[in-house]
Amino acid sequence: MLWVPVTIVAALAQTGRNAAQAGLTKSIGTVGATQVRFLFGLPFAVFFLLIVHFATGETLPLPGARAFGFTAMGALAQIGATALMLMVMQARSFALATAWIKTEPVLLALGAALILGDPLGWGMMAAIAIATLGVIISSTKPGAAPWGEAMPVLTGIAAAGLFGLSAIGYRGGIVALDEGSFVMRATVTLVIALTIQTTILMIWMLLADRQALVASFRVWRASLGAGFLGAFASEFWFLGFALTAAANVRTLALIEVIFAQAVSVWWFGQDVSRRQWVGMTVIVLGVGLLLRAGA
16 A cells, blocks of 8 residues: 555646746746746756656666556656646646546546556446546536636646556556566656656647746746656655556546645635535545455
């Protein structure tokens, strides 16, 4: 059950990173804020790998074609998911954007079972369904015009699907590595993923959006903060993927909705509705059932 505290730490760090990126979006745009977590996160990931290497004395495992392919799939899906996530956060509140994106575990559980052969028992399926129902309750708004709500909802669900595909790719990449402890395999996979993402985004921004790239260096303190939180959260996500099925990790990660709600109230000054309280209660119930099924 080590994956449980690991995932909680990852969810806390990711909430902070999302808040930092949402703030950067206002000053450097969606693309600029998207690349910050990769470009400014890569040096921290390399530093984490050096710590693991010297602390354990393990050699660095070299990825084969299968491990690299899965990791590349995860890296590309995450780029698209992060950009869509920031678009939703611009359109709606921070907490509701996070809630829509957290519909991810249902698609992830089915995809991981088909692609990776991860176990998917009835207890886990019920827990995922209940927790996702809580997300849906939290994200709906009585009396709102359906058309006015449609695009942010669809964008959030699209981001959720890509985040799910990303998690499948990362767990597949970690499992495909033949050597090393779970910490070493997770950290190596993280460095490979961030290297791919940083290279792609740097090329894109140099060709299409140099202004946003320059702006991210202009606010380097905030960019470094978001990069560190991104790398730190990713390190713990990858540790979770190395320890258990990706669906377990991402379902427990639904507690991030509660963390995000706290950020919405204390940081962004947004209100909490009764429906959101009900939804968060249902999420907690689903997470509790997941932990019981896992135990």
